[in-house]
Amino acid sequence: MPERPTFALRTYRRFTRAAMPFVPLLISTRLRRGKEAAERVAERRGETDLMRPRGPLVWVHGASVGEMLAIVPLVEQIHARGLNVLVTSGTVTSARLAEYRLPPGTIHQFVPFDAPRFVARFLDYWRPNLALFAESDLWPNLISASSARNIPLILVNGRVSERSFLRWQRMPGTIKALLSHFDLCLAQSVADAERYSVLGAPRIATTGNLKLDVPAPPADPNALAMLEDVVVGRPMIAAASTHPGEEKVIIDAHRRLRQSFPGLLTVIAPRHPERGPGIAEIAYAAGLHSASRSRAELPAEHTDIYVADTIGELGLIYRLAPIVFMGGSLVRHGGQNPIEAAKLGSAIVHGPHVWNFAEIYDELDRASGATEVEDGGKLALRLGAWLKDSVSRQAVADAARRTVEELGGARNRTLAALEPYLMQLRLEHR
Numbered sequence: 001m002p003e004r005p006t007f008a009l010r011t012y013r014r015f016t017r018a019a020m021p022f023v024p025l026l027i028s029t030r031l032r033r034g035k036e037a038a039e040r041v042a043e044r045r046g047e048t049d050l051m052r053p054r055g056p057l058v059w060v061h062g063a064s065v066g067e068m069l070a071i072v073p074l075v076e077q078i079h080a081r082g083l084n085v086l087v088t089s090g091t092v093t094s095a096r097l098a099e100y101r102l103p104p105g106t107i108h109q110f111v112p113f114d115a116p117r118f119v120a121r122f123l124d125y126w127r128p129n130l131a132l133f134a135e136s137d138l139w140p141n142l143i144s145a146s147s148a149r150n151i152p153l154i155l156v157n158g159r160v161s162e163r164s165f166l167r168w169q170r171m172p173g174t175i176k177a178l179l180s181h182f183d184l185c186l187a188q189s190v191a192d193a194e195r196y197s198v199l200g201a202p203r204i205a206t207t208g209n210l211k212l213d214v215p216a217p218p219a220d221p222n223a224l225a226m227l228e229d230v231v232v233g234r235p236m237i238a239a240a241s242t243h244p245g246e247e248k249v250i251i252d253a254h255r256r257l258r259q260s261f262p263g264l265l266t267v268i269a270p271r272h273p274e275r276g277p278g279i280a281e282i283a284y285a286a287g288l289h290s291a292s293r294s295r296a297e298l299p300a301e302h303t304d305i306y307v308a309d310t311i312g313e314l315g316l317i318y319r320l321a322p323i324v325f326m327g328g329s330l331v332r333h334g335g336q337n338p339i340e341a342a343k344l345g346s347a348i349v350h351g352p353h354v355w356n357f358a359e360i361y362d363e364l365d366r367a368s369g370a371t372e373v374e375d376g377g378k379l380a381l382r383l384g385a386w387l388k389d390s391v392s393r394q395a396v397a398d399a400a401r402r403t404v405e406e407l408g409g410a411r412n413r414t415l416a417a418l419e420p421y422l423m424q425l426r427l428e429h430r
Contacts (some may be wrong), residue, residue, distance in 0.1 A: 002147055003177035004202075004298045012140050016115045023113065025177065034274055037092050043110040046121030050107060053084040056425040059128035059151075061088045061111060063137035066337055068094045070157050070210040071134050073411050074102050078105050081422055090137070093273075096311050114139040123149060129428075130421050134210075136230055145183035152421060156414055157210040160195040161334065161355050162337060168199055176200030186417055188410075189359045197248060205417055208410030209360065216343040217315030219251055222251035224316055230298050230321065231265055235269060235387050238267040238321035238346075240314055241336035243328050247279045250325065251286050255371040261387050265299055269308040269317055271327060271336065278308025283307075318344035323386050326350045338364060342400035347393045349373055349382050369400030 027044065030036040042048065043083075062068045067237040068089055079085050080103075087102060088111040089095060098108040109126075112118040119141045121288050131153050135222050146153055160168070168175040179185065179201040179245050187193035188209040239250045247268055254266040268279055276294055283290040288304035291297040293313070300308045308317055317325060329335040335354030338361065342348060348370040354361040364370035373379045386393040 002144075005144065005172075005182040006173045007175050008171060009140055009177060011146070013116060013144075014266055017117070020115055020117065023115070025115075036212065037058075037095060037110070040065075040095070040110055041392070044113050044118070045392050046112040046118040046123075046125065046359070048109060048125065048272070051108070051288060052126055053143060055084055056086045056129045056429050057086055058130045058132065058422075058425070059086045059088065059093075059126065060132045060134070060156075062094070062134040062135065063089060064091045065094050065097055067134040067137065067157075068097050069100070069337075072415060073133075073213055073215070074156065074210060075106060076103050076171060077411070077415055078422065079106055081426065083422065084426060086128060093311055096185075100312065105396075110140070111139075113376075114141045116141055116145070119145045123151075129425055132156050132418075133182075136161075136164065137286050138174050140178060143178060143181050143263060153182045154418065154421070155182050155201075156177075156188045157207075157410070158185050158196060160192050160199070161357065162358075163201070163334075165195045172200070182420075184417065186414055191359065192351055193309050207413040207417060210410045210414060211337055211339050212360070212404055212408045212413040214339065217312075217318070217340050219315040219319050220238060223313075224319060226298065227316065227320055232410060234263045235261040236265045236267070236321050237323045237383055238269065238389070239325040239327060240269050240270040240341060241327040242268055242325075243271055244331050245277070245331045246327050247282055247331055249376040249379065251283055252281070253383055255286060256380045257384050257387065258304065260384060263301075264387075265303065265306060267306045267308055267312060267321055273309040273311060276307045279305075279307050279309070290406070298325055307388075314340060315344065318346050322390075322397070323349070323383060324392070325349050325354045325383075326354075327420075329354050330375070330379070335361065339404050340371060342369065342397075342404045345397045345401060346395040347386055348400055349379065349386075351375075360404075360407070364400055365402050367399045367403045369396060369403045370394065377393065 027109055060071050075085050086107045088109050090111050112122040128151055129132045131151050133155050134157050136159050155400045185196050185201040185204045186207045190206055193204050193206045258264045276292055283305040287301050290305040291299050291303045292307045294309040318341050324341045326338045327336050329351035332353050334356035338348050373382050
């Protein structure tokens, strides 16, 4: 039985209702910043031109690219059971990813802004029969309105970072009331399950991390062959999903190493591709030559830094680079997902700030499948050591691949937990 809404939740609802006149300004600002797709802004208001399919509809929500990748195998299995699936997300990059990673017949929409009127319009139109929320993207109006319509809510791949846990403990009644709307919380790890229990989730199971079961990202064979031709024989390192402040560190490391490793090529794939031109400027200021993938450029013989500022091509980068620095870890962001790099045979190096994927990095480090460095100087030393010693580098890559394979199985455990709900939908449809 859901808890009564707390004062904080009632205040939030009143505030989001009162803020409606400012939504056009919000949308305009987000459009200028590239955070919205102009042709799909109506979806943010709960409007759409698409038809709702007949029959039961499972709604799966993931905030951004990481959550989207994690839920794709789950969506595939639900869709294969003959059920309609609506997937929502909140970022432009995740929408682009949905275009080529979701199974045919799956519907993607931008999640509506969490204002009562937009949420009601969305739910009235789509009428989902089951809602799955991935990880920790909990919008109060969306959750309470869904629960009020008797839509079963399940948290999948649930995660509570240490930072979020401490923050929620300052508002124990609010988080307990929010979690009370969920029929079931499927946690990534024992630590996550324990935190959900402390925060007041009513039913909890530990199913593992769905991201460990995501297939290795694809790569266009022609693009891969073309890049392999132009970089053949060159020593190469990559920095994946980097954040502001990290590109300068990587470029400094390149400058330290290029004398010892002639022809060294460093590939930088920023977490947000629109930052590509700024990274090229950093390289230019450092006296280095760069090329940008978004401009359809290929690395030439004199290219030092190749800026991979495109969407959905990390599979290409991981197949090319034997060494990968995982971004978001030298700055206080919390680290990016290392699983795809591990599956594709990269030796992984990362900084100390990896709380977003703490359990996975702990397992990789413990198995010698990844190495932590404290700063740019130690990063350059580690990169140089692996460039020089291919045997040690390969041992790290092999350990990483074994580790993620051993940690898999979350998809099957999650589906087993969901099966009673999915079976009920199939029976009702018949």
